[in-house]
Amino acid sequence: MPKLNINGRIRDVQVEPDTPLLWAIREQVGLTGTKYGCGVAQCGACSVHINGELQRSCSMRVSDVKPSDKIVTIEGLSRNSSHPVQKAWLAVDVPQCGYCQSGQIMAAVSLLKKNPKPTDKDIDEAMTNICRCGTYQRVREAVHMAAGNGNGTRARSADRASRRS
Amino acid sequence: MKKIVFGNTAKFTRRKFIVGSAAAAGGGLALGFNPFGAIGEAAAQAANGGAELGIWVVVKPDSSCVIRIARSEMGQGTLTGLAQLVAEELGCDWKKVTTEGLTPNRNLAAKRVWGNMSTGGSQGIRQSQDYGRRGGAVARMMLLQAAADQWKVLVGELTVASGVITHAASKRSTTYGKVAAAAAKLTPPDPKTIKLKEPKDWTIAGKPMKRLDTADKLNGSKVYAIDVKLPGMLHAAIKASPVFGGKLKSVDEAKIASMPGVKKVVKVSDNAVAVVADTWWRAKTALDALPIVWDEGEGAKASDKTIAEHLKSGLAATETNGERIHGDAKAAIAGAAKKVSATYSTPFLSHACMEVGNCTVKLSDGKAEAWLPTQNLEASLAGLSTASGLPLAQCEIHRHDLGGGFGRRGGTQDYIHQAVAIAKAMPAGTPVKMIWSREEDQAHDFFRPISICEMSAGLDAQGNMVGFQMRLSGQSINAQLNPAGIVRGKDMRQLQGYYEAPGDAQLGYTVPNLLLEYAMRNTHVPVGPWRGVNTNQNGLYMECFIEEVARAAGKDSLEFRRSMMSKHPKHLAVLNAAAEKGNWGKPLPPGVHRGIAQFMGYGSYSAATAEVSVSPQGKLKVHRMVLALNCGHAVNPSQIAAQVEGSVAYGLGATLYGEMRVENGRMVDLNFDTYEILKLAEFPKVETVIVPTHDFWGGVGEPTICVVAPAVLNAIFAATGKPVRTLPIKDQKLTAA
Structure with a gap:
């Protein structure tokens, strides 16, 4: 029986070896914060960290993962949503429907780990997750905030408009 | 606009009702005042330790306020906006506001006192703002009246800010939480007669408040319909005729019978086939391997x-x-x-909502339940009734926020019809979660x-x-x-x-x-x-x-x-x-x-x-x-x-x-x-x-x-x-x- 090390716990998963890691995480381990969006590594809703590397779990087989590989899902990212990226997401009010946000956050954490002070171009290249609600501008702002690049990239034009009216 | 009628008879039967409903709610301050006979004990229980003031607001002893929301939330922020409008008139502390999503069953049982629950056409705020603001004002007036009665002063001498009521002349103050129980015993004013605040005087509405529904979207704990887990649940993958209007001709079930986890192949209506298995991935894998013959019909000529x-x-x-x-x-x-x-x-x-089409259905003991992303909870309830053949009162829709809607999930209740058909083919009481693959979602949109x-x-x-x-x-x-x-x-x-x-x-x-x-x-x-x-x-x-x-x-x-x-x-x-x-x-x-x-x-x-x-x-x-x-x-x-x-x-x-x-x-x-x-x-x-x-x-x-x-x-x-x-x-x- 395959074993997975997820969020610091060893889990037995009764699946065929070619089962996508995503579905083992969701259906066997029962962690549903990691989402199914496309199944073909296009959207990034299924993003997790394996040994610190960002991976799209829908397109990895369980057999591709060794029992010693450390998998971290959104649930294991921090206690009490205390990771700076999660805090920035809250401060900027990034999510709309929220469905893609686990993946967005995992991607942002990975980016900042490799590149603590990303430029807009760096963010363009790293943040390739699909969001249908269109939270991209706030994702960018929150990444900058988490990086400590000032208070985001812009003042909120809408807030200014509301004060003026 | 629905008609809101506040019964005058409540005053006379109040004391008796309180005893009964408080017991039903487990004691405490659950007064469950019920101006609409139809709401009954369910609503009293729903007040959950708080005092129900009118139909939109529940105030708890710690002055926290629960604001009820009829509309669906799919990311568009209606939940927060409506809460702001109600809280504005309520005059409560915004930091102590939470929301409660109403279900179509409660609405039906209460003779639709909470109105139309459909969420489309950019109407969530504009078709709810009037009743919501009046609902907040009703609760505020009841709370102020309760304080005035307690202090034996005129209600017009009181002021309120952030849920604190003050009588300046006597330098007394109290909180919403402290007077909520007494307030719930009063007859609510007629909401139609209430003069609402001028928008220029707004302090909560009109402001860029943070959303109320962000926290569980940051740590994976939010449960969308696709995430529902039920004891003994099976999973279904489905494929409808790729050609619109086509029919299912035949399938070769034997080819997949021995595949891991497969429980059953189910013909759904005359145009789709589902595989039910112990996990969705196994159901999908088997479905992909299932030989299917379609009668594609006239539509196949179109390009x-x-x-x-x-x-x-x-x-x-x-x-x-x-x-x-x-x-x-x-x-x-x-x-x-x-x-x-x-x-x-x-x-x-296509709409391409991030959360693909899905619906979980459980049919048992004359009851039908469904969990699904829907922009129209009442249409889902009606769809569940039609598909299951059970009366509305025996059907229940479990409410979930949606992983995107964009118009896809309104009146058309295609998921629910399919999921009920699948559940019907399984032993009674077995919950079955049907999930569409992204490919199915793209192939069968409106x-x-x-x-x-x-x-x-x-x-x-x-x-x-x-x-x-x-x-x-x-x-x-x-x-x-x-x-x-x-x-x-x-x-x-x-x-x-x-x-x-x-x-x-x-x-x-x-x-x-x-x-x-x-x-x-x-x-x-x-x-x-x-x-x-x-x-x-x-x-x-x-x-x-x-x-x-x-x-x-x-x-x-x-x-x-x-x-x-x-x-x-x-x-x-x-x-x-x-x-x-x-x-x-x-x-x-x-x-x-x-x-x-x-x-x-x-x-x-x-x-x-x-x-x-x-x-x-x-x-x-x-x-x-x-x-x-x-x-x-x-x-x-x-x-x-x-x-x-x-x-x-x-x-x-x-x-x-x-x-x-x-x-x-x-x-x-x-x-x-x-x-x-x-x-x-x-x-x-x-x-x-x-x-x-x-x-x-x-x-x-x-x-x-x-x-x-x-x-x-x-x-x-x-x-x-x-x-x-x-x-x-x-x-x-x-x-x-």
Whole structure:
């Protein structure tokens, strides 16, 4: 029986070896914060960290993962949503429907780990997750905030408009 | 608007009722005052340790306030906005506000006292604001009266701020939590008689409050319908005939019978097949391996080419299915000094909600339950009843926020019918979760309708537009979903945005001679509302063609539009706001060009400017967009900006990439590899300018999308000197002028 090390716990998963890691995480381990969006590594809703590397779990087989590989899902990212990226997401009010946000956050954490002070171009290249609600501008702002690049990239034009009216 | 009736008899039976309901709720302060006999103990229990004040507010002993929400939340922020409006009148501490989503069962049991629960057409706030604000005010008045009674002073001598009631003269104060129990014993005032606050005095509504529903979206703990777990649950993958209208002929079940986890192959209706297994991945794997024979039917002959020919026939025909006529446009154009003509078209589009279609159903002991993402909880309840054959009272819909909606999940309850059919084939009491693959989700949407539009305009010697003629040919949403909306063969919904009547989707131009005609040309592809619905195509057609006419007249794009807008001051004001913030007429960096557009839908006025460049290699970059919106009252400027930004992502993605191609009667683009979605790197800098006039309630979620495509296309026209007349742009060669 395959074993997975997820969020610091060893889990037995009764699946065929070619089962996508995503579905083992969701259906066997029962962690549903990691989402199914496309199944073909296009959207990034299924993003997790394996040994610190960002991976799209829908397109990895369980057999591709060794029992010693450390998998971290959104649930294991921090206690009490205390990771700076999660805090920035809250401060900027990034999510709309929220469905893609686990993946967005995992991607942002990975980016900042490799590149603590990303430029807009760096963010363009790293943040390739699909969001249908269109939270991209706030994702960018929150990444900058988490990086400590000032208070985001812009003042909120809408807030200014509301004060003026 | 539903009728809210507060019974006067409650006063006389109060004491007796309290005893019963307090017991039912487990004691404490659960008074469960019930002005609507139908709510009964269920509502008393729902008050959950708090005092129910009217029907929208529950106040707990610690002064925290639970605000009830009837509408669905799918990211659009209605939940927070409605809570702000109720809290504004309630006068509570915003930091102590939580919300409670109502279910259609409770609403039904209470004789729909909470009104219509459907969430579409950008109506979540505007159709709920009045009852919500009155509901908040009812609770405030009851709380103040309770304090006044306690202190034996006149209620008019009290003031309230953040849930603290003060009697200045006697220097006494108390809290909402302390008087809630007493307040719940009072007869609520008639909400119709309450004078609501002036928006200028708002302190909670109208402010950019943080959303109330963010926390569980940051750590994976939010449970969408697709995440539901139930004891003994099985999983189903489903495949419907890829050709619309096709039937299931046969399957070779034996081929997959021994595959791991497979429990059953289920024929669903006459056009789909599902595999039920112990996990979804095993169900999907087996379904993919299942030999299926379809009777594809007539639809299999259809393709993009045949559909395009069909639509073209609507341009040539003479009959109409809706029109707007003023003067004699044909004669005016024939006699004009200059004539401009063009034909535009837009394709089918899928919604591609991030959460794919899914529905969990449990049928047992004369009861049917369903868990699903829905924009219309009551339609889901009705669908569950129809599909299960059980009366409404024996059906229950479990409420979940949606992972995207965009119009896909309203009246059509296709998921629930399929999931019930699957559950019926399994032993009673077995919950079955059906999940659509992304491919199935793309193949079986209710797509944005396809259309083609031919326009002509005549200019006089001074470059004024003297006549405008349009013939729009395309598929009707009403023909698919709401035939009653077609009156004597006329379907005015397809002319959304071109109306003469003010208020909802009025054309902002006055043209002396105008002829707008719609020719209905339906196909076998199912269509439905898609964020912004027909304002998407209609805004593009009108505003891109107006741009062509302005250029033919040798006039500035903004000035040409303004010259036709004097009778439409609200449209004009929004256009001016976008132009000002968008620096219209001011210099741009080399290679960057500007476009502008304005249009109206969902009771709100929108305008946009776009700044684009086209590289020597033909690569398009949208640098910046300014969107101006007058939605009347602006309940949460931060969330309005979020919706505007969202409309850019949805609208610009469609402009650049969106196209659902049809081949052999079926959809071709079944995943995001070919149905490309706009990503962060392509998202322009978006600036939202809210210019509320505070004299009406307009929509927010949908209005601005209709100006996104035309503003961008008009900027491309400026950059290349050539109009883009068909979408998407991705396969077209752009050449910088």
